[in-house]
Amino acid sequence: LSALEIEARERGYFINITLHQNDKEIEKEQLCKLADYHVDGIILSSVNKGEEYKKFIESLNIPVVTIDNKIADKIPFVTVNGRSAISKAVCEIAESGYEKVIFVCPPLAEKNLENIYVHEERTAGFKEAVKKIHGLEYVIIGNWDYQKQAKKELEKSEKKTALNYSYIIEPAVAMSGCFKVNERIEDRDGIVKEVKHTERGYYVVVTFEK
Numbered sequence: 001l002s003a004l005e006i007e008a009r010e011r012g013y014f015i016n017i018t019l020h021q022n023d024k025e026i027e028k029e030q031l032c033k034l035a036d037y038h039v040d041g042i043i044l045s046s047v048n049k050g051e052e053y054k055k056f057i058e059s060l061n062i063p064v065v066t067i068d069n070k071i072a073d074k075i076p077f078v079t080v081n082g083r084s085a086i087s088k089a090v091c092e093i094a095e096s097g098y099e100k101v102i103f104v105c106p107p108l109a110e111k112n113l114e115n116i117y118v119h120e121e122r123t124a125g126f127k128e129a130v131k132k133i134h135g136l137e138y139v140i141i142g143n144w145d146y147q148k149q150a151k152k153e154l155e156k157s158e159k160k161t162a163l164n165y166s167y168i169i170e171p172a173v174a175m176s177g178c179f180k181v182n183e184r185i186e187d188r189d190g191i192v193k194e195v196k197h198t199e200r201g202y203y204v205v206v207t208f209e210k
Helices: 002-010 024-036 051-059 082-095 106-110 117-132 146-156 171-175
Strands: 042-044 064-067 100-104 137-141 161-165 191-198 201-207
Touching: 024 042, 024 051, 082 100, 082 117, 082 161, 100 117, 100 146, 106 117, 117 137, 137 146, 146 161
Parallel strands: 042 064, 100 137, 100 161
Antiparallel strands: 191 201
16 A cells, blocks of 8 residues: 555555445445545455446446456456465475365355455465375365364374465565565565464564575
């Protein structure tokens, strides 16, 4: 958001942030209000999808760019390559000697309730990757009770097992408040070494070559 605000300000615009709380109707209501305000453009991470919603977006007569979750074809869309990221992670897991991998993606439980395109893409990438690696067993956990289920899988497995979560940490975002621009990470891919749970939240320790 900081980068967006800086870029917008340099071009003579300002950012108005609204949150839909993953509620389809609130999102639609907010978009109508933004249209009433005659905003110049909208960057949207949507929980809605489909052709009908596409028609609604087009009826606003405002330029809209979607991020993370794809609404429909011909609506401008920007995201990271989740399939590729998960595929690289699976290869790294296999090369590290793991015989089984548990893929954890709780948002899959909401598949019929909201737009989870980004997680569906990562899940598809995971399935494609594990099928290419002979002998690598896998389990996909797609619900919000994932901690108990993952623990059970780990306890009953006699094979060396890894946990793979459907989340991507952007290096630039992770370091934005800690390092100057010219000192930040160059690599786009790193390896998660440790996840620490503290009173202030979760800290992820990741290593990068550059």
